[in-house]
Amino acid sequence: MPTPAKTSREALVAIALKLVDANGAEALTIAAVAEAAGVRGPSIYKHFADRAALLLAVSVAVIEQLAAVMAPETTGRSPRQRLFSMGVAYRRFALKSPHLYQMIYRPDFSGDPAIGEASRLSVQPLFDELAAAGVPPKRLLSLARVLVAFLHGFVSMEASLAFRLGGDVDKAFEEGFKTLLDTI
């Protein structure tokens, strides 16, 4: 006779996202998730194989959130303006939710197919805009890699307070990103 489920995979991911957003990945303990879900620790294992699987689900969700904040920027104006505001939205997300942002590009689950699929979907708008801007197919992949590398590097350094020598960080971001966009 089945006992009614007190929680669900989706509810647990939502809880996990909140925990990581608030206090980073190490705050994502089985005990904390279980308590927030109104359930005992071992029950989590009915929904996820282990803690790593939960972390991976959070990572996928973060990639989807990043794609979602960039999507509204793919409308109106020129391809180049859209690309610039996509970058600005990317940076804004990373600075607003640094703990969540840190969940992406983690070597631990880099090989996972779910991450691969989410990544593929989230960079598609970038490819589309680059193509719309007239970038030849041969250069598409290289240029996309360069742009994302700059965005990721800049915002992850910024989020980890690596730019501590003063000066105008906003200006550096704009300068670097526009320099790369100018090669289109």
Next chain:
Amino acid sequence: MPTPAKTSREALVAIALKLVDANGAEALTIAAVAEAAGVRGPSIYKHFADRAALLLAVSVAVIEQLAAVMAPETTGRSPRQRLFSMGVAYRRFALKSPHLYQMIYRPDFSGDPAIGEASRLSVQPLFDELAAAGVPPKRLLSLARVLVAFLHGFVSMEASLAFRLGGDVDKAFEEGFKTLLDTI
């Protein structure tokens, strides 16, 4: 009556570096360090306040190693060629020791003064080369940030296998880095 020290701070850092290099930060356990040092767990606390202090010492050591692999590249040829080969050396280090590389730009100890000091020393050659290349003082900080952001973003994505759509990754690196160097 003092018992002779069986280990030292430097020996423990060397052990910690090996553990992290081989299996990542989570392999750096007090028990593993103690065993490799021929000592019992609690003795570690005579040399480091806690595990976080050990991780921080590893991070500082990695920053110094990165500076050391770039130093030989600051000789001969033109400033631009030196800057390019510094970037190549940076990337080579990150790809050869991905676990060690991951120890830098960690938000957890971003505010630490030891990290700040090591970072300051390690970027000095970059500033010097940029100045030698004729970059005006006003642009120095911005340009250095842009270059390091690109390097960090590219190699950390590469090390976490984020570039999985085929194509020529070496070419993308060269393209992006040279585009940024061209603004000198």
Next chain:
DNA sequence: ACCTGAACACCGTTCAAGT
């Protein structure tokens, strides 16, 4: 002054038993 065993709190995980 440094090292040690014993102890504690916490964590992820397993499993047999409950409904």
Next chain:
DNA sequence: ACCTGAACACCGTTCAAGT
């Protein structure tokens, strides 16, 4: 079919006792 308490191994850390 999902939930639970009990149990286990492992971990970081403290501390009084040893030399």
